[in-house]
Amino acid sequence: MVRQPAINAQNRAPLSTERIIETALQIVDGQGLSRLTMRRLGDALEVEAMAIYHHLPRGKEQLLDGLVAHVAAAPAAVPAGAADGGWRGALRSWARDYRARLLAHAGVLPLVVTRRNPTALTETVVSLREIMRRGAVTEDAAATAAHTLVGYVIGHCALEVRGTGEDGADRVVDWDARFDAGLDLVLTAAG
Amino acid sequence: MVRQPAINAQNRAPLSTERIIETALQIVDGQGLSRLTMRRLGDALEVEAMAIYHHLPRGKEQLLDGLVAHVAAAPAAVPAGAADGGWRGALRSWARDYRARLLAHAGVLPLVVTRRNPTALTETVVSLREIMRRGAVTEDAAATAAHTLVGYVIGHCALEVRGTGEDGADRVVDWDARFDAGLDLVLTAAG
DNA sequence: ACCTGAACACCGTTCAAGT
DNA sequence: ACCTGAACACCGTTCAAGT
Numbered sequence: 001m002v003r004q005p006a007i008n009a010q011n012r013a014p015l016s017t018e019r020i021i022e023t024a025l026q027i028v029d030g031q032g033l034s035r036l037t038m039r040r041l042g043d044a045l046e047v048e049a050m051a052i053y054h055h056l057p058r059g060k061e062q063l064l065d066g067l068v069a070h071v072a073a074a075p076a077a078v079p080a081g082a083a084d085g086g087w088r089g090a091l092r093s094w095a096r097d098y099r100a101r102l103l104a105h106a107g108v109l110p111l112v113v114t115r116r117n118p119t120a121l122t123e124t125v126v127s128l129r130e131i132m133r134r135g136a137v138t139e140d141a142a143a144t145a146a147h148t149l150v151g152y153v154i155g156h157c158a159l160e161v162r163g164t165g166e167d168g169a170d171r172v173v174d175w176d177a178r179f180d181a182g183l184d185l186v187l188t189a190a191g
Numbered sequence: 192m193v194r195q196p197a198i199n200a201q202n203r204a205p206l207s208t209e210r211i212i213e214t215a216l217q218i219v220d221g222q223g224l225s226r227l228t229m230r231r232l233g234d235a236l237e238v239e240a241m242a243i244y245h246h247l248p249r250g251k252e253q254l255l256d257g258l259v260a261h262v263a264a265a266p267a268a269v270p271a272g273a274a275d276g277g278w279r280g281a282l283r284s285w286a287r288d289y290r291a292r293l294l295a296h297a298g299v300l301p302l303v304v305t306r307r308n309p310t311a312l313t314e315t316v317v318s319l320r321e322i323m324r325r326g327a328v329t330e331d332a333a334a335t336a337a338h339t340l341v342g343y344v345i346g347h348c349a350l351e352v353r354g355t356g357e358d359g360a361d362r363v364v365d366w367d368a369r370f371d372a373g374l375d376l377v378l379t380a381a382g
Numbered sequence: 383a384c385c386t387g388a389a390c391a392c393c394g395t396t397c398a399a400g401t
Numbered sequence: 402a403c404c405t406g407a408a409c410a411c412c413g414t415t416c417a418a419g420t
Contacts (some may be wrong), residue, residue: 155346183340
C-alpha cells in the first residue's frame with residue numbers, strides 16, 4: 001500500500017471548490033435554499049465552516065454564484081450538419097433539457113433569476129443565437145428569439161414550482177404538455 | 192380641537208398591516224431584499240421589531256407573502272365591448288404594465304418567482320384566460336397561452352434585471368424594444 | 383497551505399411584562 | 402389591544418493561532 005495523495009491525515013478527501021459547490025447543491029435540493037448555511041455546509045463537508053473561506057474568499061456570495069453557474073450554464077448543442085428537425089428541433093430539445101435541469105434544482109431558481117452572474121446565462125444565450133444564425137435567421141430576429149425562448153423557459157419553470165392553482169384544487173394541470181404547447185408557440189413564431 | 196383617533200399617545204400613526212407592507216416595500220426598493228430585516232423594518236416604522244408580530248403573527252414569512260401579493264396581483268382589465276386592438280391589444284397593454292410593475296420592484300422578483308403564494312398569480316392568470324375566452328379562443332388554447340404569456344413576462348424581466356451581457360461590454364441592448372418584439376411573437380402565436 | 387477556535391455584530395422569534 | 406425589553410438560538414465573517 002503506497003500513500004494515497006487524495007486522502008489527508010484525517011482520512012478525509014481534501015476540500016475543493018467543486019466538492020463544496022456539489023455538497024451545497026445537495027443541501028439545497030434536499031432541504032431548501034433557506035437551510036443552506038455556512039455552518040451546516042461545513043458539517044456536511046466534515047470541516048469547520050471557516051475552512052470554506054479558504055477556497056471561496058468571497059464567502060457565501062461566491063458560494064451562491066457558484067451554484068448558479070453550476071445549474072444555469074447549459075449551452076445548446078449545435079446540431080451536426082442538417083440534423084432531423086433542423087434548428088427548431090435543436091432548440092426544442094435544448095429547452096426540454098434546460099427545463100428538466102431547472103426543475104431538478106428548483107431551490108436555486110430564485111438565485112438563477114436575480115443573481116447578477118453574467119457568465120452563467122451568457123454562454124447559453126450565445127449558443128442559442130448561434131444555432132438560429134446557422135438556420136439562416138437574421139441576426140436581429142435571432143437575438144430577440146433567444147431572449148424570448150430563455151425568458152419563456154425560466155418563467156414557465158417559475159410558474160410550475162409556484163403552482164398557480166388557477167384550476168381550483170381538484171383539476172390537475174399537465175405541466176409537461178403545457179410546457180411543450182407553449183414552447184411550440186414560441187418556436188413557431190421565431191424566425 | 193377634538194381628538195384624532197388615528198394618532199396615538201406617542202403622536203404616531205398606529206401600525207397596520209398595510210403600512211407595514213408598504214414600508215417593507217420601500218426598504219426593498221431602496222436597499223435591496225437582503226437588507227429587509229425585522230429590526231430595520233421596526234426602525235423605519237418607529238416601533239420595536241416585536242410589535243410587527245402582533246399584526247403579522249407568522250412573522251417574516253407572512254411579510255414576504257404580503258410583498259408578493261402587493262406587487263404580483265395585477266389582473267388584466269377586460270376590454271369594454273370590442274375595444275380597439277381587440278383581446279390581443281388588451282393582453283399587450285397588460286403585459287407592458289405588468290413588466291413595468293415587476294421592474295419597478297425588481298427586489299421582490301425572486302420572491303414572486305418561487306414563493307408558493309396561490310392567490311397572488313391566480314387572479315392574474317384567470318383574468319388573462321377570461322379575456323381570451325371572450326375573444327373566442329378555445330378553453331385549452333387560452334389556458335396554454337395564459338401560462339405562456341405570464342411565463343414570458345416574468346422570465347424576460349428576470350433576464351433584464353440580471354443583464355445577460357451577451358453582446359459584450361459595449362453593445363447596449365434595447366430591452367424595451369426586445370420585450371415588445373418577443374411579446375409580439377407570443378401574442379401572434381396565441382389563439 | 384490549509385484548517386481551527388474564539389469572538390463580533392448581527393439575525394428571527396418567544397415570552398413575560400407593561401400600558 | 403397593542404407595544405416593549407430581555408433573552409435564546411441561531412447567522413456570516415474576521416482574525417489570530419495552530420499544523
